[in-house]
Amino acid sequence: MKELLKKLDYTFIRFVLVGIVNTAFGVGLYCLLVYFGISYRLSVLFSTVLGVLFNFKTIGVFVFKNKDNRLLFRFVASYVIVYFVNI
Incomplete structure (x- = not known):
């Protein structure tokens, strides 16, 4: 039981630290695109799409130690669900 709690x-x-890195990546990319004159709408689109892909890899590899790319559809689907819940 102690071993399970320690692992959790x-x-x-790792989840919190990767979340911080992922947030910095998304916001940083958005700011960089806006800085170079890309419209904010396209900047949001590109930073969101690239952020989701970046999040998939970092969460999978660093948090859960899983490199299975077949899970990408589920990961993206969860973002789509969150999007619609938010709006």
Whole structure:
């Protein structure tokens, strides 16, 4: 039981750290695109699409130690669901 709790703690810590990196990536990319004169609408689109792909790889590899790219559809579907819930 202690081993499971310890593993969950490390997974949670990695999840939070990767979340910070993913947020910095998305916001940084958006700012960079706007800085170079891309309209904010296209900047949001590109930073969101590239952010989701970046998130998929970083969360999969660094948090859950899983490199299975077949899970991409589920990952993207979860973002689509969150999008519609938000609007």
